[in-house]
Amino acid sequence: MSIVYLEADSLPEAWERSLVMLSEKGVVIETEYNERSIDAPAVIVVRNPFSEPRIHLKGIVAGSLKGLFEYVDEIIHGIHDYLVEKFGYTYHERLFAYRLPDGRIVNQIEKIVEKLRKTPYTRRAQAITWQPWKDLETEHPPCLQRIWFRVIDGKLVMHIHMRSNDAFKAAFMNMYAFTELQRFVANELGVEPGRYIHIADSYHVYERDWKWFEKFVEQAKSGELKRFWKTTEEFKKIAKV
Numbered sequence: 001m002s003i004v005y006l007e008a009d010s011l012p013e014a015w016e017r018s019l020v021m022l023s024e025k026g027v028v029i030e031t032e033y034n035e036r037s038i039d040a041p042a043v044i045v046v047r048n049p050f051s052e053p054r055i056h057l058k059g060i061v062a063g064s065l066k067g068l069f070e071y072v073d074e075i076i077h078g079i080h081d082y083l084v085e086k087f088g089y090t091y092h093e094r095l096f097a098y099r100l101p102d103g104r105i106v107n108q109i110e111k112i113v114e115k116l117r118k119t120p121y122t123r124r125a126q127a128i129t130w131q132p133w134k135d136l137e138t139e140h141p142p143c144l145q146r147i148w149f150r151v152i153d154g155k156l157v158m159h160i161h162m163r164s165n166d167a168f169k170a171a172f173m174n175m176y177a178f179t180e181l182q183r184f185v186a187n188e189l190g191v192e193p194g195r196y197i198h199i200a201d202s203y204h205v206y207e208r209d210w211k212w213f214e215k216f217v218e219q220a221k222s223g224e225l226k227r228f229w230k231t232t233e234e235f236k237k238i239a240k241v
């Protein structure tokens, strides 16, 4: 079986190359949404997730470009936690306020910071999102499953595991926001963020996007998409933030 595996220096490079590789390695698999997908497992290593340019304009699939920063605020500061009742979860709620069936609440990120402060090389600094007593039944269970941290050579590395990831329409924003969480935890610890590893059991592109996907891959191969790689400063100007 073929898997998408790559090491890249920056986020836009990693995301772009992951799509090219998915087009080569992926196989056609049915989905639960009455359409097919191209799909493969993926392991994407980003050596310097904060190197600039850090943003790929083609990866921002929100109502507006500003949506990228709102998504970061959703994950780190919980600006959409009021929607948990309606939608079942937010990543912020599961990571920072994981609710047990008896009503107790665990701030997994706070515990992780305490653990890493004491023992930077621990293998136990992880947080989960899955709540089997409800996620096995709900309509929209979380895609991010687990995050794992460790301080290596004075830098905070982060591994994230997703059961399912829309490679074309969500993966870049996921990677961007998760690395912001990496930076947040690194700041709490007073260390620099190090490498980032993005692991997806199913990294896929839906049939409705195949036409764009094919064009994207062609342009990526010819280097044409590099003009969509933007530094954070350039992006802020374009997005009028």
Ligand SMILES: O=c1ccn([C@H]2C[C@H](O)[C@@H](COP(=O)(O)O)O2)c(=O)[nH]1
Pocket: 032, 140, 141, 143, 144, 164, 165, 166, 167, 170, 171, 174
């Ligand atoms: O943070 C997220 C949340 C959702 N999805 C995508 C992955 C799937 O395409 C879809 C969820 O569908 P299921 O895997 O639950 O069927 O949403 C992501 O890529 N990232």
